Amino acid sequence: DVGEVCHGDSQDASCSVDSNQEVFTVQEPVKQKQFICKDLHENCQEWSKISFNNDEPDACRVNSAYMTQHCAMACDACDQFYLGFRLSEMVEGGLSITPFCQDENFDCRQLAAQGECENNPLYMNMFCEASCGICSEESNRFGVKQSMHKGDSAKEQLVRDQLNKSIDYMHGVKRERKYKKVRHHCLNKNPDCTLWAAGGQCDKNERYMKSMCAPACLSCDYLGDTSEDCPGLPERMPLWKPGDLNVFFETIVDNANGNGEYYRQFNPKALSRPKTKSDGSDAGVENDGAWLVLLDNFITDEEAERFIEIGHGQGFERSRKAVDSGEERVTVGRTSSNTWCHDSCMRDPLVARVLERIANTTNSTIRHSEHLQLLRYETGQFYLGHDDFIPYQLDLPCGARIMTIFLYLNDVEDGGGTRFTELDITVQPKRGTALLWPNVINEDPMESETRTFHEALPVIKGVKYGVNSWIQNEDFQTPWKNKCLG
Ligand SMILES: O=C(O)CCC(=O)C(=O)O
Ligand SMILES: [Fe+2]
Structure with a gap:
């Protein structure tokens, strides 16, 4: 329902192009498809001029989920329409969508509040299922989304009560060391696990239920060894205490306390920053915002080329998104591909140089850095709105992902920008x-920063290469080597 797809060799008259359409040609290695952006309803022009909140026409924005997919020309939203086209194409092509309950769209909560779940179930059930309440977002933490049996209030109540019990139980499983070996495969594997458990199936049908529905049956220990060993854990030494974040960024950008000389070479520029400095003085900016700092010439052409070369050597694979169970899943919201920079990659002399520079720049050590993630986006690929903070890491020895330093490896012909939705940058x-930004707040480095939500916009022309470097608040590499991160 997202639009027509015309194949390059199509003779079909309905695929002819009129002046009220925009045609994109999508280059792919083996096939070439034409994608037509057009209004799907005859009233689109009229609708787009409707105003809800003030005198300006704002129907395209207020009702964006529907309008961008059905009235793309009238709303000047061919980019979003294109995105929907790619998504539907992937789903039709057999891409399995995440079995987790999650919103794929940054606006979901707002759209749901506006009644879009009822008005546009087709779009909303696919992209905003958490906000529409058709599954439980909290059950994300441990396996496939649990069916809430909406519309059957007796069943819904049963599920809700049982789910609350398993949420409490799973909090303990995430925290307590003894569950280290089982916590990441303690998962509900059927959407009805919670309902069945509420109906007494964990006892009646013990073998099946305790392995297929361990969170619902409160039975993670059934899955394996729960002894407490995790040798050689590093001493806890958090990089940031409350208040350190602002001082760190002020050192980079303002040369605070004269400690920022090192950063001059990168010509640091704050694209966004808090209005007030840590010493209480005024930073002289109009908008109060989270830190977003640009560093020029952070890596050389040679280093950039090397990352791309290593990436191709190892092979890029479809990206996954970390979910709260500690697993990583393919989702419709992230369509890039990537590969990880593990041991041999880290030992590459050019990479080692960059790792050291990242450590110097973030005032940390190489051990605080997660393995670099080398990314590749082909035309049309993107990563929808998200933050880089992973809540379950708080319970692990590595602590929170306190900041991200994202490296751009090439210029992109068109599209592919990193968009910070909240900062409008x-x-x-x-x-x-x-590009450097915090994923936690200054007042509490364990608390996520929502103002640095961001998305990787679709590449419109060309290919985009980048590197994610995530800095943890504690040593990441030692517990990773000791297999203490689950
Ligand atoms: O590709 C980008 O510009 C950003 C990627 C990103 O946000 C991520 O991988 O977490
Ligand atoms: Fe990100």
Whole structure:
């Protein structure tokens, strides 16, 4: 229902192009498809001029989920329409969508509040199932989304009560060391696990239920060894205490306390920052915002090329998104591919140089860095709105992902920017540039920062290469080597 797809060799008259359409040609290695952006309803032009909140026409924005997919021309939203086209194409092509309950769209909560779940179930059930309440977002934490049996209030109540019990139980499983070996495969594997458990099936049908529905049956220990060993754990040494974040960024950008000389070479520029400095003085900016800092010439052309070369050598694979169970899943919201920079990659002399620079720049050590993630986006690929904070890491020895330093490995012909939805800032990829932002708040480095929500916009022309470097608040590499991160 997202639009027509015309194949390059199509003779079909309905695929002819009129002046009220925009045609994109999507280059793919083996086939070439034409994608037509057009209004699907005759009233689109009229609707787009409707105003809800003030005198300005705002129907395209207020009702964006529907309008961008059905009235793309009238709303000047061919980009979003294109995205929907790619998604539907992937789903039709057999892409399995995440079995987790989650919103794929940054606006879901707002759209749901506006009644879009009822008005546009087709779009909303696919992209906003958590906000529409058709599954439980909390059950994400441990396996496939649990069916809430909406519309059957007796069943819904049973599920809700049992789910609350398993949420409490699973909090303990995430925290307590003895569950280290089982916590990541303690998962509900059927949407009805919670309902069955509420109906007494964990006892009646013990073998099946305790392995297929362990969270619902409160039985993670059934899955394996729950002894407490995790040798060689590093001493806890958090990089940031409350208040350190602002001082760190002020050092980079303002040369606070004269400690920022090192950063001059990167010509640091704050695209966004808090209005007030840590010493109480005024930072001289109009908008109060989270830190977003651009560093020029952070890596050399040679280093950028090397990352791309290593990526191709190892092979890029479809990206996954970390979910709260500690697993990583393919989702419709992240369509790039990537590969990880593990041991041999880390030992590459050019990479080692960059790792050291990242450690110096973030005032940390190489051990605080997660393995670099090398990314590749082909035309049309993207990563919808998200934050880089992973809540379950708080319970692990590595602590929170306190900041991200994103490296751009090439210039992109068109599209592919990193957009910070809340700050209303888009950074266009430029080879060698690094972008630095916090994923936690200054007052509490264990608390996620929602103002640095961001998305990777679809690449419209060309290919985009980048590197994710995530800095943890504690040593990541030692517990990773000791297999203490689950
Ligand atoms: O590709 C980008 O611009 C950002 C990627 C990103 O946000 C991520 O991988 O977490
Ligand atoms: Fe990200």
